[in-house]
Amino acid sequence: MTNKSAIDEGAPSDQSVSINAVKAAFEEIGQMTRFTMRFFKEVLKPRYEFRALLKQSYIIGYKSFPLIAITGLIMGLVLTIQTRPTLASFGAESWLPGMVSLSIIREIGPVIAALIFAGKVGSGIGAELASMKVTEQIDAMEVSGLNPFKYLVVTRVLATTLMLPVLVIAADAVSLFGSYLAINLKGDISFQLFFSQAFAAITFTDVFPAIIKTFFFGFSVGIIGCYKGYNSVKGTEGVGAAANSAVVIGSLAVFITDMIAVQLTSLFT
Amino acid sequence: MKNTVAEIKHLKKSFGTKNVLKDISLKLEKGENLVVLGKSGSGKSVLIKCLVGLIQPDSGEVDLFGKEISELTNQELNVLRKKVGFLFQSAALYDSMTVRENLEFPLRDLPSADTTDTEALVRDALKNVGLEEAIDKMPSELSGGMIKRVGLARTLILKPDIILYDEPTTGLDPITSKEISKLILEVQQKYNTASIIITHDVPCARITANRILIIKEGVFIAEGTFDELSASEDEWIRSFFI
DSSP, X not given: OOHHHHHHHHSOOHHHHHHHHHHHHHHHHXXXXXXXXXXXXXXXXXOOOHHHHHHHHHHHTGGGHHHHHHHHHHHHHHHHHHHHHHHHHTTOGGGHHHHHHHHIIIIIHHHHHHHHHIIIIIHHHHHHHHHHHHXXXXXXXXXXXXXXXXXXXXXXXXXHHHHHHHHHHHHHHHHHHHHHHHHXXXXXXXXXXXXXXXXXXXXXXXXXXHHHHHHHHHHHHHHHHHHHHHTOOSHHHHHHHHHHHHHHHHHXXXXXXXXXXXXXXXXXX | OOOEEEEEEEEEEEETTEEEEEEEEEEEETTXXXXXXXXXXXXXXXXXXXXXXXXXXXXXEEEETTEEGGGSOHHHHHXXXXXXXXXXXXXXXXTTSOHHHHHHGGGTTSOGGGGTTHHHHHHHHHHHTTOGGGTTOOGGGSOHHHHHHHHHHHHHTTOOSEEEEESTTTTSOHHHHHHHHHHHHHHHHHHOOEEEEEESOHHHHHHHOSEEEEEETTXXXXXXXXXXXXXXXXXXXXXHTO
């Protein structure tokens, strides 16, 4: 037997590496499911952490508003500027407010806001909890006979679930205002006419499912951020990894949830 | 008659292929300061984390106040944990809270009758460690010694029967280390608490210990008072005290 073949025999094969990766992925999904089930169990049990929930809602909701608003404004401006030439070539420029508002409210507003939210809030939660884990602050809560899961995880997940829909409504409003500004760059439309055309194109079935799905987006971002932070390992290296994977998996979860929501909505409309 | 408050029987714990605790047994008596002395990485911290259920042992028995902790529900364990204080190596202060909020935090689940005067309890705990003036400071504004003192105050606020100190003097200068060691002794004398002090700091052991256990490679290899062990015939044990 040559040395090379001896080394090859000792090294794991590509197949076993793939099997281990699949196994690890399933284990991760299993643990995340258990973590989520624990959330539902703990959220119903007293004691209810209203003060911590308010504090988290302030941090997660109010402090994210400027970033979400700026993104929304730019989104409205860009979408309008990009759409105008296509509509103009059909002589359908008057459809611009209706078309842009429909795009923003049904899809672009919720998804873009949720992705920005996953980047800002998901990474923040992941890094904060991971750093608390590394510095033994979570252990300190546990040995005091308190329930760190309820205080740290339940409050944050509730705050993300409740705050993202509010932020999306705000982002949609700012975005429509951006669209109004963009139309006025090359044309002239009154504020009243713009909004009456924008809202004429929207029905209840456009708004309601779009808002409902943002609760699920917020929940996904919160639970993934908390899971990654709460179960962080490997010291300070783990803090970076937790923040990073909270954003990556959180963003992916937003897209997957959106795809399911669109399929479900199409069944009823 | 001796009154055992905590007992560990034949405890074993491994992490992967590394056997950290091989066969550990100990008894902690009421009002006693028991020092566990050993090199870094010898499993000292794992031992006290097993005692409060932060780490699950592979085998063996852990009794707190006569109750085997593996047989308790989470709720029962949490009730028991309120009688055990734990001072972490880094003190583990909640860095998003002020000193006052850090001290109030462990009181939140107690019946309201016990917390009617939270402010007085917080001030009293800080007074015991000589840090009343730091009440509204953030942990980031405190020095290493002050952080340890606040950590000790937070541990004391529930008036525990047992206190577990994980390397209480690590990272401190010799003068502050001595102050912390004296504080540990004062706490024992004032509240008659039983303590396990995990350390490799010999001056700390000399000041605080009623009894010392020496751990090497996951087993206890010697037991005695400071004077007995410092005069040991075993060169490895004696080398600790030089």
